[in-house]
Amino acid sequence: MSDLNRRNFVGGVLASSAALLAAGRAAAAPKLPDIRREVERRHDEAVARLQEWIHQPSIAAENVGMDEGCALMMKLATDAGFQHVERMPTRGAPGVYATLDAGAKKTLGLYFMYDVKQVEPSEWASPPWEARLVDVPDLGTIVRGRGAVNQKGPQAAFLAALHAIRGAGHKPPVNLVLVADGEEEIGSPNFAEVVLAPAPRAALARSLGVLGPDASQARDGGVTMTLGSKGDIELDLIVSGEKWGRGPDHDLHSSYAARVDGPAWHLVQALYSLVTANGDPAIDGFFEHVRPLTGAEQAMLDVAAKRLDEATAKKVAGVKTWARDANWRQALEDSAARPTLTIEGLVGGYTGPGGKTILPHKLTAKLDLRLVPDMTPEDIVAKLKAHLAKRGFGDIEVVVNGGFNYTSTTASSSPLIQSQIGVYRGFGIDPMLWPRSGGSDPGSLFTGPPLSLALANFGLGYGTGAHAPDELFLVDSKNPKLHGMHDMVQSFVDYLYAIA
């Protein structure tokens, strides 16, 4: 499952030799040594705070612990020094809006989530809500639990940075505006009600941009900074005899096929019309609004093609060849710049072992569409419906299950990005820039109108297993290339001072 980690979509792993810079640990801000001592001193407290957070399940998909999780998110913000902390009701689970006025000139937005993915406890080596500390060879001490890396660990590290700054007798160097989602794992269906409510919207509009705390290191220590992400639509195409008007309205014995039309073939024919011979989208007008990559983005891909190892990437993906037999540079460009149409699943009729002699009346194809700027979900769904209708498949139901708009690419010249690069280099890491993730997230709420803010995920450190069993976050590193929690806390301190 780890390859399905939603935060790990880049092509391969960074060649380790290129990941570390010999020089660059220069400019520490004057106030940092006392804060660094405070970070070290408060390490156990920070770990305990993270464990307490993991103890509280908040699973939006199961409507479990949402009120408790929201209350804990509010308490964590209050404890970290936010003066205004407000529960934001939505049609779904509540969000949180909080501000920390440090009397600073600049303001930074923060994006948190307090919900986590579902668990299947039997698949875990220790109970997912126990947050057990475990020594792992080649890593060090990790905390194992649901939410450990996605996203409680990195967020707890950010809060620990605020505790350390205050513990050293300082105010944060920037004001903070926090918005927290309780439904990220179900696609943030109501988060717009939090972000775009008058007060958060006005406060965020005054910010330099929005930071999402993240454990950015890959297993080899390298860091890839992703500057945007594709949009996404998930939808079901449902064929049925009833809607079609030709097939049966219930499952029949398969002997009926001699005189009754099969809805399954109708679905196959509809699906066939959606792609070219090589499986590329063929929906009428699908590529109409595809914006070409900029020269700067192309330059990032040139670098990536050199730094990322193709053989490793193929091994990770389990493929012998890329789509359209593309070369490595082209495959990376496709990854960042091509919109896609994927069958996530097919289900209908008899699906068990062996056979069952039926003519099914209803079948579903589950599709996933990835969109690039300037494609919008609304336009593409309309085009899909028009495409189907034009070819005699207008009876097929298109049921949209969810989706995200694309997240606009944050300029690499933005203060958030430049500050990140500086902090990473201060730790000896040369981050690689990547124009656009293939994964999707609710970032368009920040990067799209009306806010149109920069958005960046950042944080030195390591974890794995998001959405999978045995999710973990590295607390005390014994691996020279990976940073533990106190370095992550320090990276946030450095970052706040860098952007100030």
Added chain:
Amino acid sequence: MSDLNRRNFVGGVLASSAALLAAGRAAAAPKLPDIRREVERRHDEAVARLQEWIHQPSIAAENVGMDEGCALMMKLATDAGFQHVERMPTRGAPGVYATLDAGAKKTLGLYFMYDVKQVEPSEWASPPWEARLVDVPDLGTIVRGRGAVNQKGPQAAFLAALHAIRGAGHKPPVNLVLVADGEEEIGSPNFAEVVLAPAPRAALARSLGVLGPDASQARDGGVTMTLGSKGDIELDLIVSGEKWGRGPDHDLHSSYAARVDGPAWHLVQALYSLVTANGDPAIDGFFEHVRPLTGAEQAMLDVAAKRLDEATAKKVAGVKTWARDANWRQALEDSAARPTLTIEGLVGGYTGPGGKTILPHKLTAKLDLRLVPDMTPEDIVAKLKAHLAKRGFGDIEVVVNGGFNYTSTTASSSPLIQSQIGVYRGFGIDPMLWPRSGGSDPGSLFTGPPLSLALANFGLGYGTGAHAPDELFLVDSKNPKLHGMHDMVQSFVDYLYAIA
């Protein structure tokens, strides 16, 4: 589920007014009155024997009770007067071979099965092995249990006919050769080892043909005599990235679709190639060996088109129009004479509610193919593979799950068929002849080489729910159009004397 009853594939229901003949209750054989009294006298004994049989589950699909079921089948044959009763081991569950030498000139073959379909007891109104007697409005007293109609009830009635003949002091008017399958419900994979073993084969070769006891009446009392059946292949088409060599060897996040080929589209394209625009088979050479219907078969369809009600048939099938917008006569001909290609099921990737952002590496389409004379499963599977290979789909695995050869049409002039017609008419029923069932069964073992025997299902009476919950068999009828068990027993007595 009742429409999936494997024994009920004909177009519609007989128009009731045509189902009953005013005249024809004439020629009773001289010995029958004393046997009829014995049938009546032994009715409770026959019902109790059936209940005892139902008490014994023998489910080949679950390998439950096979030894016990075989032993009981042997005991039932012995009790009914078979002098030689032999357990016939196979690679699977054992069969039974038995002979009753009555010193008669003629010999009749008998096909029995002792296994039954699986059960889900929670779906039943009374426990499926209890064989409870229940009064049902508009029917009468039924026995409810797994196997009640498929086929323990009709088979128990046949055995009761032998008990009645003996009870009246007579010998059966024909010699009998019984072969019983223990794996009918899983497609009779090993029944050839029983039928074609030297002794049964030799004994059957001397017979007039083979009788399968059956409850032949439809709900309105009408009887359709089916003279043959289509062949059948059930197979999986399995696509995988590994075998294809282009897609991934494990499920990936769907964002990979920009640079990794989707096996699902490969499957869709392969499936698309298998049918014409209107969903008819387009496998190269598929229709090569289709033998046209004879004039006699066409005449049966002419009668059927008049006697069967199209509106009722459409309602039962849940359709507004027949395939290819055929008229009723053509739809009936298609039903009897067209080979078919059906998608039984599609399964692969994510199949639950909503979406899951994966690019699945392996998907399966489950196909069902119905064959008419002279198509063979071997030839059609070879043609399917060649068709796929020719179009670049040779990597797709073709896994055959099972199948039957077609059962050759028994001539309506055969003594078995003519005797049936006579007995039905004796009970006031004008049976309709139907050239070929769309359902499939192991009958080709009898009708095909080397035996090439006539085969006929026969028996007056009613039941329903084969393969479904609350399977039932009518024991004492209160419905004037439906016959209960003692009339069924009598129909077998009449039949044996008629063919003698």
